[in-house]
Amino acid sequence: MIGGAIVLAAAYFLIWTVFPFIYTFVYSFFDWQPLRPTQEFLGLDNYAEALFKDQRFWLAMGNSFEFAFGNVVLGTVICLLVAVMINSVKRFQAFLRASYFMPTVTGMVAVALVWEFIYQPRFGILNTTIFATADFLNLPPPPEIGWLTRPQHAMNSLILFGFWKFLGVRMIILLAGLQNIPQTYYEAAQIDGAGARASFFRITLPLLMPALSFVVVVGVINSLQVFVPMYVMTGGGPLFSTTTVVLLLYEKTFQLFRFGYGAAISFILFAIIMLMTFVQLRFLRSSWDIGA
Amino acid sequence: MHDTRLTRRSFLRLGAGMAATAAIAACAPAGPADGDMPSDMGPVVEIGTIEVPDNVFDLPNAATGIPYVQKDSINNGEPITLEYWEWALDRYEYELGWAEEYMKLYPNVTINVSNQSWGEYWTKLTVNVPAGQGPALWHMHTSQLTEFCDGGLMDPMPDHVANRKFLDDNWVAFSEGAMDCPTGTPGSRHFLPMGTMMPVMYINTRLWEEEGFSVDEPPKSWSDLRTVAKALTRYDNQDRIVRSGFQADWPTFHKNGCYQQGRYLFTQDGKRTQINNQESRNALQFIKDLHEVDRVVDPEMPSRLDSFTSETAAIIADFSWVTSVLRRNNPDLEWFAAPIPTFDGTFQPAYGNIRFAVEAVVNPYAPEAEKAVAWDFWHFLYSSDHRVAHTVALRNGFIPPYNKLIDLPEVQEDQVAKVISGAVEWGIVNDTPAVYNVGITDALIDPILVGGTEIDDAMAQAEQFIDSELAQREDWNIIERNYKHANLMIPDQP
Structure with a gap:
């Protein structure tokens, strides 16, 4: 019975993960255009084109890293603050947890469309509120911000959207980590005269490192693979400022039908993510293995 | 310059329109924000009272x-x-x-x-x-x-x-x-x-008539269009556009603009584009002037369809599939259709795509x-x-x-069908490859309108970008030169 289940699971994994992975890898060396009957072998040309000729690839890579940095580094700090805040609240904790988690369970496409409306520069809620507030406070009218229509703001706006969308799941993981820290450590620290700040940096943060590591590593992986917000809210624009690697991959693959090139881009991204994950785990594990 | 605030009615209409759009779109996975994409999703409202004859199958149709x-x-x-x-x-x-x-x-x-x-x-x-x-x-x-x-x-x-x-x-x-x-x-x-x-111009009847224009006299040339668009544009007290006089799918407008002046989009062998030329420059300059000189539209306005249905755009130009969306989702909006304005007001050498x-x-x-x-x-x-x-x-x-x-x-x-049937003689059939459509938006129109790139620089960059993508394949099927009035187009094009 168990053997059968294992075989079934292994077969599923082979068919749906291993085989497509190998198939895609093999075809990343071909001029694979599915709408054409023949596929020409190109060797490393697709990889060379992405790495050395296609300026858009590096722009997209820069955009992906910009999103990842904002979303993970700043996002994790904010999530940590929210988790600590909720953890310290005695009443309504379940309500607060549910409230913060709610964006996580909403459909990405649906909320992206709603945020697009919020960000609409001329009639959207955000700018309208800013103008109304300035008017109420008798301040001079602020300049209109093209949240998604100007290249200098578009990526930041998407990062902000990312904070909101991904905050819940990170907060729950960090909250679980916080609640696993034995209360006795804090009591002992208090007896020794440690303040809140010292307790946070000497007890909370070190003991939270496994959870933080998980949030950071998974956050980086997910952020580098981000696609939907850009696809729905900006289409990669304006002026290419929000085209991430996965959006570029999608464009090359499904709009321009260059599957081979798209496959090569996906494997370059895969290599980068793998490398970053190893580096992060090595760096972060050294900081949470100290207590082991 | 007008100093009219966005009316509460317009604002509410815009909000309701956009919310409805968001709600409808939220029910379906996303599609590309592409001017050519038919957005046919939404509740079905029967148009008119077309009776299906019982004997349809027996009619002498062939x-x-x-x-x-x-x-x-x-x-x-x-x-x-x-x-x-x-x-x-x-x-x-x-x-x-x-x-x-x-x-x-x-x-x-x-x-x-x-x-x-x-x-x-x-x-x-x-x-x-x-x-x-x-x-x-x-x-x-x-x-x-x-x-x-x-x-x-x-x-x-x-x-x-x-x-x-x-x-x-x-x-x-x-x-x-x-x-x-x-x-x-x-x-x-x-x-x-x-x-x-074919491309058609949709004009909000109420706004048009309020301005004193007659529905029998829509703008025919680009020059006419500038005049009426300026008259129909409204600004708030901070000089921001709150009602656009004219909005269009700019890549399509550019494409039609080139055809209207007799310039094909591709070289004869279909392997390269023709973007860097005087006709293209004229079309781009016109689009730029609408944004920066006449200020009848700016990139901060909502999409043309959202704007039109919320009456924050008085006129839009688009492919005629928009008709089904307007009729189905906005049955109360009063509009009339007219041919898109052409370079010199005539349909020759061509009207559009x-x-x-x-x-x-x-x-x-x-x-x-x-x-x-x-x-x-x-x-x-x-x-x-x-x-x-x-x-x-x-x-x-x-x-x-x-x-x-x-x-x-x-x-x-049917007013839209009538417009198209009057222009179809002067239409050029051409389905531009995706690489062209992507390139025109990303490398030509956006850099000019959003990035402030000079027209000549943008044309050169766009031509280079699209040509390099086209060069990835050799079998493009470009059919624009089958145009029946090819003799009226600019002679000796490459």
């Missing part, structure tokens, strides 16, 4: 030149199932009706019509059809014709369902738009459009038995003029592509 004759049996009476894919909910519903009609004739046939989102639709087809899978029939879109034709992914029309000469002689722009695909013998055809669409709304095409890799039934069903679809003229064309803002149907009173009474 749109393909070969009348459809009901057979004693099909597939030898053996059960057979066909898959038929569609991406637009509206069409899906009437296609279900067609399938049911056909299945009544041949009870051994089952046709499963399935509706899929635009984005997934092409992804799945692109992967499935070349792999010998996928549906026996699917609804084709004009933007994908070149690719699917080049890939040999549409079965050639068998002689027993359509007469080539009849189609050439009797179908609007059919001979200009037809393309040879590798799977067929030269001259064979693979698709037959059920509608023909013609695009086909292509109905079902057949999968060349389907099993032979399925292909035979699929083509019979296809033939059945075109056996009814009523189906072609009413169900498809008038409902979607097209003209029926079959010449004899254009003169039907109901077609001539």
Whole structure:
């Protein structure tokens, strides 16, 4: 019975993960255009084109890293603050947890469309509120911000959207980590005269490192693979400022039908993510293995 | 300059319109924000009171030149199932009706019509059809014709369902738009459009008349357009545009602008673009001036369709599929249609781009038995003029592509169909490849309007960018030079 289940699971994994992975890898060396009957072998040309000729690839890579940095580094700090805040609240904790988690369970496409409306520069809620507030406070009218229509703001706006969308799941993981820290450590620290700040940096943060590591590593992986917000809210624009690697991959693959090139881009991204994950785990594990 | 605030009514309309759009779109997976993408999703509202005659099948209709004759049996009476894919909910519903009609004739046939989102639709087809899978029939879109034709992914029309000469002689722009695909013998055809669409200008009647203009005198030239657009634009007390005088799908406007001045978009061999030239510069300068000199529109305004339906745009120009969206989702909005303004106010040397709304095409890799039934069903679809003229064309803002149907009173009474039928003589059939459409937006229009790039620099960059992408393949099927008035275009173009 168990053997059968294992075989079934292994077969599923082979068919749906291993085989497509190998198939895609093999075809990343071909001029694979599915709408054409023949596929020409190109060797490393697709990889060379992405790495050395296609300026858009590096722009997209820069955009992906910009999103990842904002979303993970700043996002994790904010999530940590929210988790600590909720953890310290005695009443309504379940309500607060549910409230913060709610964006996580909403459909990405649906909320992206709603945020697009919020960000609409001329009639959207955000700018309208800013103008109304300035008017109420008798301040001079602020300049209109093209949240998604100007290249200098578009990526930041998407990062902000990312904070909101991904905050819940990170907060729950960090909250679980916080609640696993034995209360006795804090009591002992208090007896020794440690303040809140010292307790946070000497007890909370070190003991939270496994959870933080998980949030950071998974956050980086997910952020580098981000696609939907850009696809729905900006289409990669304006002026290419929000085209991430996965959006570029999608464009090359499904709009321009260059599957081979798209496959090569996906494997370059895969290599980068793998490398970053190893580096992060090595760096972060050294900081949470100290207590082991 | 006007100093009129955005009215509360306009604001509420905009908010409601956008919220409704968001709600509708939220129900479906996302599609690309592309000007050419038919956004046909949404609740179905019947247009007019078109009665389907009971004897539709018995009428002497033979749109393909070969009348459809009901057979004693099909597939030898053996059960057979066909898959038929569609991406637009509206069409899906009437296609279900067609399938049911056909299945009544041949009870051994089952046709499963399935509706899929635009984005997934092409992804799945692109992967499935070349792999010998996928549906026996699917609804084709004009933007994908070149690719699917080049890939040999549409079965050639068998002689027993359509007469080539009849189609050439009797179908609007059919001979200009037809393309040879590798799977067929030269001259064979693979698709037959059920509608023909062209760019049209939509004008808000109330705003137009409030400004003192007559609906009988829409702007004819670019110069006229500037004048009325300026008059219709409104600004708030901070000098921001709150009602745009004119909005358009700018890449399409540029494309039509080049045609109107006699310039083709591609070189004769179809391997390179013609972007860096005086005609292109004129069109881009006009678009730029509308934004920066006349200030009738800016990039901070909502999309043209959202703006028009919320009355924060007085005039928009778009392909005529917009008609079905306006009629279905905004039945209370009063508007009238007019030809898009041309460079000098005339339709010569050309008016603009013609695009086909292509109905079902057949999968060349389907099993032979399925292909035979699929083509019979296809033939059945075109056996009814009523189906072609009413169900498809008038409902979607097209003209029926079959010449004899254009003169039907109901077609001539339909204001959009009337505009198109008046301009179709001067239309150029061309389905630009996706790489061109992406490049024009990303490398030409956006850099000029958003990035402040000089027109000459943007033209040079865009031409280089698109040409390098085009060079990745050699088999582009560019058909614009089939234009019937090619003699009026600029001579000796490369």
